[in-house]
Amino acid sequence: MNIKRSIVLLLIASLSAACGETKPAAKADTPAAVVADITVSDAELAGNPFRKTWDTPYGVPPFAQISNSDYLPAVKKAVLEMRQDISSIITNPEPANFDNTIIALELAGESLNKVSYTFRNITGTDTDDELRTLETQIYPLLTREFDAIRLNPDLYQRVKAVYDARGTLDLGEQEARLLELTHRGFVRAGAAFAPEVKEKIAAINEQISELTTRFAQNLLLETKAFKLVLKTDEETAGLSDDFKAAIYDADQQAWVVGLNRSAYESFMVQSTNRKLREQLFNGYRLRATSGERDNGPVAIKIAQLRADRAALMGYPSHAHYVLEYNMAETPDGAEDFLLRVWRPGLAQAKQERADMQDMMGATQFAAWDWWHQAEKLRLQRYDLDESLTKPYFKLENVQQGAFAMANRLFGLSFAETDVVGWNPVTVSFDVKDRDGAHLGLFMTDMYARDSKRGGAWMSSYRGTSNIYGDRIRPLITNNMNLPQPPAGEPTLMRFSDVETLFHEFGHGLHGLMTQIDYPTFSGVDGPRDYTEFPAQILEHWVSQPEMLEMYATHYQTGKVIPAELVEKIRLAKNHNQGFYTTEYVAASLLDLAWHSLTSAEAAAITDARAFEKQVLEGYGLIPEIEPRYRSQYFSHIFAGGYSAGYYAYLWSEILDADGFDAFRQAEDIWDRELAGRLQRWIYEAGGLKPAGELYRNFRGQDPSIEPLLEGRGFPTDQD
Numbered sequence: 001m002n003i004k005r006s007i008v009l010l011l012i013a014s015l016s017a018a019c020g021e022t023k024p025a026a027k028a029d030t031p032a033a034v035v036a037d038i039t040v041s042d043a044e045l046a047g048n049p050f051r052k053t054w055d056t057p058y059g060v061p062p063f064a065q066i067s068n069s070d071y072l073p074a075v076k077k078a079v080l081e082m083r084q085d086i087s088s089i090i091t092n093p094e095p096a097n098f099d100n101t102i103i104a105l106e107l108a109g110e111s112l113n114k115v116s117y118t119f120r121n122i123t124g125t126d127t128d129d130e131l132r133t134l135e136t137q138i139y140p141l142l143t144r145e146f147d148a149i150r151l152n153p154d155l156y157q158r159v160k161a162v163y164d165a166r167g168t169l170d171l172g173e174q175e176a177r178l179l180e181l182t183h184r185g186f187v188r189a190g191a192a193f194a195p196e197v198k199e200k201i202a203a204i205n206e207q208i209s210e211l212t213t214r215f216a217q218n219l220l221l222e223t224k225a226f227k228l229v230l231k232t233d234e235e236t237a238g239l240s241d242d243f244k245a246a247i248y249d250a251d252q253q254a255w256v257v258g259l260n261r262s263a264y265e266s267f268m269v270q271s272t273n274r275k276l277r278e279q280l281f282n283g284y285r286l287r288a289t290s291g292e293r294d295n296g297p298v299a300i301k302i303a304q305l306r307a308d309r310a311a312l313m314g315y316p317s318h319a320h321y322v323l324e325y326n327m328a329e330t331p332d333g334a335e336d337f338l339l340r341v342w343r344p345g346l347a348q349a350k351q352e353r354a355d356m357q358d359m360m361g362a363t364q365f366a367a368w369d370w371w372h373q374a375e376k377l378r379l380q381r382y383d384l385d386e387s388l389t390k391p392y393f394k395l396e397n398v399q400q401g402a403f404a405m406a407n408r409l410f411g412l413s414f415a416e417t418d419v420v421g422w423n424p425v426t427v428s429f430d431v432k433d434r435d436g437a438h439l440g441l442f443m444t445d446m447y448a449r450d451s452k453r454g455g456a457w458m459s460s461y462r463g464t465s466n467i468y469g470d471r472i473r474p475l476i477t478n479n480m481n482l483p484q485p486p487a488g489e490p491t492l493m494r495f496s497d498v499e500t501l502f503h504e505f506g507h508g509l510h511g512l513m514t515q516i517d518y519p520t521f522s523g524v525d526g527p528r529d530y531t532e533f534p535a536q537i538l539e540h541w542v543s544q545p546e547m548l549e550m551y552a553t554h555y556q557t558g559k560v561i562p563a564e565l566v567e568k569i570r571l572a573k574n575h576n577q578g579f580y581t582t583e584y585v586a587a588s589l590l591d592l593a594w595h596s597l598t599s600a601e602a603a604a605i606t607d608a609r610a611f612e613k614q615v616l617e618g619y620g621l622i623p624e625i626e627p628r629y630r631s632q633y634f635s636h637i638f639a640g641g642y643s644a645g646y647y648a649y650l651w652s653e654i655l656d657a658d659g660f661d662a663f664r665q666a667e668d669i670w671d672r673e674l675a676g677r678l679q680r681w682i683y684e685a686g687g688l689k690p691a692g693e694l695y696r697n698f699r700g701q702d703p704s705i706e707p708l709l710e711g712r713g714f715p716t717d718q719d
């Protein structure tokens with residue numbers, strides 16, 4: 001069942017949550033081992049698609065046949081079956097061994113995967129009020145179930161018995177790793193603690209599950225609630241024709257800008273109406289900060305519970321607990337690293353601010369001017385207008401470019417199929433390896449809609465497993481929030497969106513290419529500060545001349561993007577880098593601050609904004625820059641799986657910058673030997689070894705931070 005994976009899925013799933021009733025928090029004295037009675041009748045399950053074999057192509061869910069009302073009964077039934085599986089392991093009269101305990105655990109709860117993967121994905125892409133209510137029922141229920149398993153003393157004794165005998169078992173490499181990770185999962189969940197401690201941990205987990213769902217739901221509703229409705233020329237001043245076309249709402253006969261990040265940034269860059277920029281800026285940053293959907297108290301409570309749980313488990317803070325098996329190892333390790341990038345980033349941001357103030361003359365530069373003035377400065381310095389580059393980045397061409405890259409590097413091929421997806425805009429591809437063997441199905445859903453959560457992400461409808469020769473291959477998705485053009489018009493992408501597409505494609509390949517047999521560590525497995533690496537390294541290929549020739553062709557003329565335009569993109573790439581670095585690192589430091597609190601320190605916090613302000617001012621953040629996420633809409637850490645881990649994107653950049661440097665030194669971005677090691681030790685290897693070891697096997701040495709600093713245009717000679 002790979003509970004570890006399931007917990008991660010729960011966390012990621014809750015990122016996409018929204019409204020509905022939240023159940024009251026569990027009382028602290030709820031006994032851990034006792035899970036609620038679950039009943040589900042045959043009548044409730046009649047015709048339920050999750051109870052049937054799916055004879056669809058590739059075994060994709062039969063989306064058209066699934067109704068919202070199917071999820072809860074299917075989850076309940078699957079949970080009952082999972083209990084049966086676990087009970088069979090515990091009551092097995094044979095002594096515990098690798099097969100009857102570790103493999104049996106890996107196979108337990110199979111029917112739950114089917115329904116939970118689908119539910120998690122659909123609530124992310126096509127949610128509604130009913131699904132939001134279901135989330136508040138299903139996630140706490142699953143949290144309780146997984147806790148009951150991981151804190152079950154009889155089950156732990158069997159796992160421990162196998163683990164203690166590991167020296168005598170003569171296991172294969174993957175089997176030994178599975179045993180190690182399964183045992184570690186139980187220990188880190190608290191299985192080795194006394195019953196009263198385990199009860200407290202379980203009660204905390206349940207409360208956190210409810211609070212994270214509430215956090216995400218508040219945020220989605222608050223995000224949807226804000227609209228800037230533009231009707232006059234004065235209000236749309238500066239906006240490009242294609243942006244206006246993308247945001248036009250025929251019902252309202254007006255242009256409507258919401259808080260979707262892509263639309264937000266486009267407006268902040270383009271609008272010459274300073275008052276409206278200020279309004280949108282405040283709409284964005286003041287979401288969920290007051291009234292009944294104020295996420296401040298929710299964030300405080302989550303941080304307090306996490307600190308309490310860490311204390312129960314013997315760690316100084318939640319961050320100490322989380323980072324134990326990450327590359328950074330400790331909160332100090334993560335903070336030291338962040339500060340090495342923070343200092344030059346902040347210094348550059350101050351210079352950028354001064355340059356823009358110069359441009360504005362007597363008018364006092366303000367936070368809502370940053371995007372707009374930075375764009376003006378960019379045009380002035382590099383003469384690079386997005387409307388000139390976008391025609392070379394048509395969505396379908398960019399997608400084919402990513403496929404061509406995977407073909408040149410790893411020998412993969414992609415063929416479009418007519419699989420019916422969850423939404424009419426999905427497109428599916430059959431993926432084959434160099435020898436023509438099926439690797440998996442790759443499905444894309446690239447457009448924004450109100451029912452979809454923001455951002456871009458990779459996910460899966462089915463993981464990989466190869467136990468007793470079953471060779472189940474994955475169903476992988478990539479999701480973006482590109483504005484959908486009017487019918488018949490092409491989707492032309494901003495360069496940053498092109499990089500995002502390659503990024504998510506990298507996660508996709510990590511899922512698709514895996515050669516790991518056990519779900520517990522197959523696919524995108526690995527510590528947080530490593531798992532962004534396979535995604536981020538591919539962003540380096542995007543702007544290489546050999547690569548651009550393959551995909552960056554004008555959608556009308558078919559001509560390859562001119563070299564001087566590419567050179568301009570390259571030069572302009574680090575423009576405003578002080579700002580980007582500062583807003584990102586500020587959010588990372590804020591995350592570490594929330595999660596490095598001791599239980600007593602957390603208990604003393606009463607005002608989320610005051611805490612945030614004190615932390616960020618302490619690091620010297622300037623008032624014209626907001627952290628990339630303020631606490632009240634920091635879903636990654638309060639509703640997703642990134643608590644004490646938001647720094648991980650930048651840490652992974654050490655690896656991707658240093659990793660791509662190897663190709664640069666080889667003077668060949670298609671270098672066969674490097675590509676082969678990248679394939680074997682990174683994309684195929686999942687969590688086979690500790691991340692540092694996987695990296696060294698690929699690179700032949702430890703990573704160095706210099707390529708990262710150089711890549712951002714910062715000096716590398718600081719102490």
Ligand SMILES: [Zn+2]
Pocket residue numbers: 503507532535
């Ligand atoms: Zn990523």
